[in-house]
Amino acid sequence: MKGRTVAILALLAGLGLALLVAANQLLAGRIEAGRQAADERALLDLLPAGSYDNHPLTRPIPLPPSELLGSPPPPSAWLATREGVPVAVLLPATAKGYEGPIRLLLAIRPDGRLLAMKVLGHRETPGIGDRMEPARSPWLRTFTDASLAGHPEAEWRVKADNGQFDQIAGATITSRAVVSATQHALQFFDGHRQQLLGSAGQASP
Known part of the structure; x- marks a missing residue:
């Protein structure tokens, strides 16, 4: 028992x-x-709902080291497609801010125009750097549709430096850093378009 x-x-x-x-x-x-x-x-969340039907994060695109994307260079980008046609490339970049790195994410259309961008992280002074956040300021939205073709080299500056882009009040250094990083990211995209878009890169959504 x-x-x-x-x-x-x-x-x-x-x-x-x-x-x-x-x-x-x-x-x-x-x-x-x-x-x-x-x-x-x-x-x-930079991509409009329903604009893509794949799972971009499951197939990262390895990136070659490049100073154009800042330091440390991001390891990968992601491609969003709809019915196999490229919709946007999600490309990380790092700006050199006043207090430290500003980590950015850009959504770039196949034709090289900026769809949207956001700040993933920063160390800028509270109350100033926060103005990069969409909830606090529409500043980042002023970059929508910006492209290398649409803005000559001299325009890729803040208006305080006789450029095309507004700056955050009281944060000119931060603004300069973001404008420069955006331009450099678009230059990287332009130079690596085939790698980022793949064999379908000749098509436009």
């Missing part, structure tokens, strides 16, 4: 352990799925 009790307890313990392992695996899967969803929201 005692041996039977021990066997039953061992069986119950084994079942409990199996259930615990299964629960942990299920929970880990949900945590990973949640993390991936958060990453997608952070990186893909």
Whole structure:
């Protein structure tokens, strides 16, 4: 009788352990799925809803080292497509801000025009650098549709330097850094268009 009790307890313990392992695996899967969803929201919210039908983050495009994308250089970009046709390239870049690096993400159309951009992180002075955030200021939206073809070299400056782009009040150095990084990212895109867009890169959405 005692041996039977021990066997039953061992069986119950084994079942409990199996259930615990299964629960942990299920929970880990949900945590990973949640993390991936958060990453997608952070990186893909530049793209209009319904404008693409692939999963860009699952196929990163390795980037060659380039000073045009700032330091440290980003390791990869991502391509959004719809029915196999390129919609936009998501290209990270880093600007050299007043207090440290400003990490940017640009969504660039296949024709080289800027669709949208956002700040992923910065160390600029609170209250000043925050003005780069869409909720605080529409400043970044002034870059929409900017392109190398549409803006000659001399225009890629803030208006305080006789350029085309507005600057954030009280943050001219930060503004200069973002304008310069945007121009350089578009130059990188222009020089690596085939690699970034792939074989379908000749088509436009």
